[in-house]
Amino acid sequence: MLQALRKQVCHANLLLVKYGLVIFTWGNVSGIDRESGLVVIKPSGVPYEQLCPENMVVVDLDGRVVDGDCRPSTDTKTHLELYKAFPGIGGVTHTHSTFATAFAQAARGIPAYGTTHADYFYGEIPCTRAMTDAEIAGDYETATGKVIVETVGGADPLEIPAALLRSHGPFTWAETPTRAAELAVTLEEVARIAALTEQLGGRASIDSALLERHFYRKHGSGAYYGQSTP
Numbered sequence: 001m002l003q004a005l006r007k008q009v010c011h012a013n014l015l016l017v018k019y020g021l022v023i024f025t026w027g028n029v030s031g032i033d034r035e036s037g038l039v040v041i042k043p044s045g046v047p048y049e050q051l052c053p054e055n056m057v058v059v060d061l062d063g064r065v066v067d068g069d070c071r072p073s074t075d076t077k078t079h080l081e082l083y084k085a086f087p088g089i090g091g092v093t094h095t096h097s098t099f100a101t102a103f104a105q106a107a108r109g110i111p112a113y114g115t116t117h118a119d120y121f122y123g124e125i126p127c128t129r130a131m132t133d134a135e136i137a138g139d140y141e142t143a144t145g146k147v148i149v150e151t152v153g154g155a156d157p158l159e160i161p162a163a164l165l166r167s168h169g170p171f172t173w174a175e176t177p178t179r180a181a182e183l184a185v186t187l188e189e190v191a192r193i194a195a196l197t198e199q200l201g202g203r204a205s206i207d208s209a210l211l212e213r214h215f216y217r218k219h220g221s222g223a224y225y226g227q228s229t230p
């Protein structure tokens with residue numbers, strides 16, 4: 001079932017290893033088939049070297065396993081909340097990458113300090129509020145997804161396609177699983193540069209005109225970065 005998406009999601013998970021964002025079994029990527037409403041996600045606790053398209057797990061939007069022999073990632077319900085809230089996305093990634101997680105543990109968003117940030121994120125990457133005791137004790141993973149959605153608020157989720165889960169780590173999302181994983185790589189680099197900027201005493205956000213110019217030359221109807229596809 002969903003063989004092409006299984007391949008994409010497996011490949012995207014392995015990108016996290018390739019770019020040094022995860023160790024052991026940390027992190028996960030999923031992808032959704034919007035036509036069927038089914039989500040393919042990494043199995044729980046399976047080492048990356050054993051991942052293959054066949055052991056990816058297919059779940060429905062209520063979290064029920066539809067196809068697969070393994071249990072899905074423990075973070076599955078968080079991914080599902082994001083798919084339900086953001087109809088334009090097709091992939092979600094979660095990691096504990098070092099610098100992005102450091103900002104999350106400092107309970108801080110990542111300010112837009114320069115054009116590397118602006119090329120991918122149209123403003124500060126937000127950090128969520130602290131979760132309540134009831135949210136933590138209850139359906140924790142669903143509540144986690146809801147708090148991320150609450151943080152994005154009315155903004156276009158593809159203009160700032162990431163959030164830091166307070167005390168925890170980053171989530172990114174995009175049109176495809178591969179793109180979501182690539183954004184996790186980009187986010188980590190942006191977080192690393194931001195931390196270094198602050199170490200050098202820099203705290204000034206990028207000029208808003210420069211932020212806008214850099215974001216929109218790569219995104220939206222007026223984009224002109226890269227090669228046009230015939």
Ligand SMILES: [Zn+2]
Nearest residue numbers: 095096168169
């Ligand atoms: Zn986590």
